[in-house]
Amino acid sequence: MDYKGRKTIDEIKKGINCLVDMGNLLGRENLFYRSAIEGIDSKMNIELELYLSQPQTYEAMVAEAAIQCIMTGYYIDARDIEKNFVS
Numbered sequence: 001m002d003y004k005g006r007k008t009i010d011e012i013k014k015g016i017n018c019l020v021d022m023g024n025l026l027g028r029e030n031l032f033y034r035s036a037i038e039g040i041d042s043k044m045n046i047e048l049e050l051y052l053s054q055p056q057t058y059e060a061m062v063a064e065a066a067i068q069c070i071m072t073g074y075y076i077d078a079r080d081i082e083k084n085f086v087s
Helices: 009-026 031-044 048-052 055-071 078-084
Strands: none
Touching: 009 031, 009 048, 009 055, 009 078, 031 048, 048 055
16 A cells, blocks of 8 residues: 555544535535535445534545545544544
8 A cells, every 4th residue: 555645634524524615505406516426425425414413424425435535545643532532
């Protein structure tokens, strides 16, 4: 696996929040938004809109995205992880 650089939890949260913003800006029935959400739901076998609407499952989605970043070659500082997740 090639090292791709550093990521922060704040960057990951911003990326996830882009999906929320997309729904707010385009409308939740917009084909672009629906396709993105349905693709994630199908690929990850989840209900993303529901998960993003609740604090505990939102945090789980951030954690999953962080794990995916690490698995694909990004580094996330352990202190950043400790600072951003509730135990």
